[in-house]
Amino acid sequence: MQFIYKIPGYILLLFGGFCLSWGGLIIRSFEEASVWQILLLRSFFFVIALIFFLLLTYKRDAFKIIKESGFPAMIGGFFLSLSFVAFVIAMTNTTVANVVFIISTQTVFLAIAGYFILKEKVTFIAFVSIILAMTGIGVMFSDSVATGSFFGSLVALAIPINFSILVMIIRKHPNLDMVPAIFYSGIFSCIYGLIFSESFSISYHDIFMGFILGVPQLAFGFICITIGSKTTRATTIGLLMLTETIFAPIWVWIFLNEIPTLGVIIGGILVITAIIVKSFDKSINIKGSIT
Numbered sequence: 001m002q003f004i005y006k007i008p009g010y011i012l013l014l015f016g017g018f019c020l021s022w023g024g025l026i027i028r029s030f031e032e033a034s035v036w037q038i039l040l041l042r043s044f045f046f047v048i049a050l051i052f053f054l055l056l057t058y059k060r061d062a063f064k065i066i067k068e069s070g071f072p073a074m075i076g077g078f079f080l081s082l083s084f085v086a087f088v089i090a091m092t093n094t095t096v097a098n099v100v101f102i103i104s105t106q107t108v109f110l111a112i113a114g115y116f117i118l119k120e121k122v123t124f125i126a127f128v129s130i131i132l133a134m135t136g137i138g139v140m141f142s143d144s145v146a147t148g149s150f151f152g153s154l155v156a157l158a159i160p161i162n163f164s165i166l167v168m169i170i171r172k173h174p175n176l177d178m179v180p181a182i183f184y185s186g187i188f189s190c191i192y193g194l195i196f197s198e199s200f201s202i203s204y205h206d207i208f209m210g211f212i213l214g215v216p217q218l219a220f221g222f223i224c225i226t227i228g229s230k231t232t233r234a235t236t237i238g239l240l241m242l243t244e245t246i247f248a249p250i251w252v253w254i255f256l257n258e259i260p261t262l263g264v265i266i267g268g269i270l271v272i273t274a275i276i277v278k279s280f281d282k283s284i285n286i287k288g289s290i291t
Helices: 002-006 009-020 023-027 035-091 096-104 106-116 124-140 150-156 158-172 179-196 204-229 234-240 243-256 262-278
Strands: none
Touching: 002 204, 009 204, 009 234, 009 243, 023 204, 023 243, 035 096, 035 150, 035 158, 035 179, 035 204, 096 106, 096 124, 096 150, 096 158, 096 243, 106 124, 106 158, 106 234, 124 234, 124 243, 124 262, 150 158, 158 179, 158 204, 158 234, 179 204, 204 234, 234 262, 243 262
């Protein structure tokens, strides 16, 4: 699996966002599982997938890589697991539109964190791209963002903040493979799920959906995001991750026949335009990847 590390970071991030975009559709396909059971199921299969990935990539050295990632990976995994938990709590305490809108603000959080922590300058093109993207996000959710619960919205804010912390840790340790960080996040999330799940009586259908959510959606997505983030500027990471926001309503439209509103279509076009505009920003990092 070493070939994945040779793929340009921006391609991995685009694919990672694409994988994550299936989350809402898959979660809505569960029959009876509670939110904590869903967290437990997806985290369990997430961990299994990551073990296989590390073994296939490093073989006998897999556990050595986990050990070498050390404290930074464990801390990064802890913060990512808080994002997973915040997602579950927020989804049960406010509207889906509120949660998705707040997650999209990770573009701004990453740009700010990149500027102050990584000393990455925000170019004029990057600034214009962020303004375009956030305008697009605002238009997309202008009709659906409800007042909801202040508590749920406040908890949702922890998702982009904790994800930004993970990215900063990844960027601060470019010589470490940080895939173990998301492995730790899965372990922590499994523990949370075990503690808070009401029961462990789960249908075979929901177990299968947990597998789909944990492996192709979450594991593939975060493996690509983690590796891609090593060689990509923080501002670009935030913009490319918006592919999740673009594709999510498309899958609901195709499979659940929920026709997107005019606002969603116009907003999506603005977000895509922002990503295209950013592609003209030819900053190159030391490894030669477009950042």
